[in-house]
Amino acid sequence: MSLVEIRDVSRRFHKGGETITPLDSVSVNIESGEFVSLMGASGTGKSTLLNLLAGIDQPDEGSIVVGGREITKLSRGELARWRSEHVGYIFQDHNLVPVLTAWENVELPLLLLKMNRGERRRRVDVALQAVDLGDRVDHFPRQLSGGQEQRVGIARAIVAHPTLVVADEPTGDLDSETSTQILELLCRLNRELGVTLMMVTHDLEAAAIAGRQMRLDRGKLLLLDETDRRDDGQVRAGESGSVEAGGPGGADS
Numbered sequence: 357m358s359l360v361e362i363r364d365v366s367r368r369f370h371k372g373g374e375t376i377t378p379l380d381s382v383s384v385n386i387e388s389g390e391f392v393s394l395m396g397a398s399g400t401g402k403s404t405l406l407n408l409l410a411g412i413d414q415p416d417e418g419s420i421v422v423g424g425r426e427i428t429k430l431s432r433g434e435l436a437r438w439r440s441e442h443v444g445y446i447f448q449d450h451n452l453v454p455v456l457t458a459w460e461n462v463e464l465p466l467l468l469l470k471m472n473r474g475e476r477r478r479r480v481d482v483a484l485q486a487v488d489l490g491d492r493v494d495h496f497p498r499q500l501s502g503g504q505e506q507r508v509g510i511a512r513a514i515v516a517h518p519t520l521v522v523a524d525e526p527t528g529d530l531d532s533e534t535s536t537q538i539l540e541l542l543c544r545l546n547r548e549l550g551v552t553l554m555m556v557t558h559d560l561e562a563a564a565i566a567g568r569q570m571r572l573d574r575g576k577l578l579l580l581d582e583t584d585r586r587d588d589g590q591v592r593a594g595e596s597g598s599v600e601a602g603g604p605g606g607a608d609s
Contacts, residue, residue, distance in 0.1 A: 357424065358385035359552055360409065360520065365418030366575075367404050378404045380575030381418070386520075391546040391553045393566035400572040402556040406522045409554060410443045411435045423519050440468040444513030446523035450505040452497040458504075459484065459493040462511045469516060483511040486549070487541060503534035510541065514551060523555040527562055539565050 367379040378401025386392055396402050407413040408420060411427050419428045422442065430438060444465075452461045462483055466476045484490055487507040497505055506526060513521050523542070527535035543565055545551045555566060563569045571578050 359388040359390075359423060360384075360386035361419075361421040362409070363419045363421075365405075365408065365415045365420060367401070367408065367413070367415050377575050378572075379408075379415070382575075382577045383418075384570070384577055386552065386554065389546070389550045389552055390568065391543070391555070391566045392568045392570065393555045393557055393563035394570050394572065395557060395560070395563050396572035398558075401575065402572055403524055405572065405577075406524055406554065406556055409520070410445055410522050411439045440465065441516065442519040444516065444518040444521040446506075446509055446513045446521065446526045448525040448528040450497070450502075450509045452505055452508055454497050457494050457496055458489060458500065458508045458511075461497070461508055462515050465512060465516045479515050479517075480511075483515040484508075486514065486545065487511045501534075502530055503537060506530065506534075506538055507541065510538075510545070514545065514549070519552065521551050521553050523553065525556055525558065527557070527559065535559075535562065 362382060362384050365379055365382045366377065369376045369378070378399070382405065394402050394405065404413065408415055409422075411430070415428060419426055421427070425438070427435065427438060453464070456464075459480055462480045463476055466479060471479075481490075481493075484493055487510050489504060489507050489511065492500060492504060492508075495504075497508070500508065510526075513523075526542070527538050530538060539562055542553060542555070546553050553566075555562075557563050569579070
C-alpha cells in the first residue's frame with residue numbers, strides 16, 4: 357500500500373453564479389520517502405490539493421488515505437488531532453511567531469502532543485541541527501535572514517517526525533542563492549532522513565530536484581516530462597501523461 361492514496365478527488369468553489377473546479381477527479385499515489393513536486397499556473401488548484409492532503413480542507417468528492425487512514429472520513433476535531441501528529445507544513449512566508457525565539461518557534465507543534473519536556477528539548481535541538489541553525493536557537497525572527505527564517509520553518513515542519521511534509525512555494529520569497537540552499541536542504545532531509553515531501557512551486561528548476569514532477573492543468577493532474585518544457589524553460593499546456601491509480605507512484609506503466 358502506498359503512503360498516500362488520492363482517489364477521484366474533486367473540489368469546487370462557488371463565486372457568484374459561477375462554479376470553479378480547480379480539482380476534477382484527481383487520483384495519485386505517493387510512496388513513503390518520495391519527493392514529489394507540483395507545478396501549474398496560478399489558480400490551478402496546487403494549494404487546494406496541498407491543503408486537502410494536509411487535512412486543512414475537505415474534498416467535495418473522492419477519498420484521501422494517508423498511512424492507511426482515510427482522512428476524508430474524519431470529523432473536524434479528528435482532523436486537527438491527525439494533522440498535529442502526521443503533517444508538517446512549510447509556508448512560503450515562514451509564518452514564524454515574532455515574539456518567540458527560533459527554538460520556541462520550532463517547539464510549538466510539540467506542545468500539541470503528549471510529550472514530556474525532555475523529549476521536546478531533544479527533538480527541537482535535533483531539528484535545528486538538521487537545518488544547520490544550532491547557533492541561532494536564541495535568535496528572534498527579526499534577527500534572522502530570510503533563508504534562516506525558512507530554515508526555522510523547515511525545522512518546525514519536521515520536529516514532530518510527521519508522516520508527510522507539504523511545502524507551499526518554500527522558495528517563493530527568497531533570492532536565487534538562498535533558494536538553492538533551501539532546495540538542497542529539502543533534498544538532504546528527504547535523502548538522509550527519509551522525509552516524504554510534496555512541494556508546490558512555480559519554478560521549473562526547483563521542481564526538477566524532486567524525484568517525480570507533476571502539474572495541474574484545467575483540474576487534471578499530469579506527469580511533467582521533457583515534452584512539457586518549451587525552449588524558454590516554461591511549462592507547456594497540454595495533455596501529457598495523466599497520473600492515475602496504478603503501480604508505484606500512481607502512474608500506469
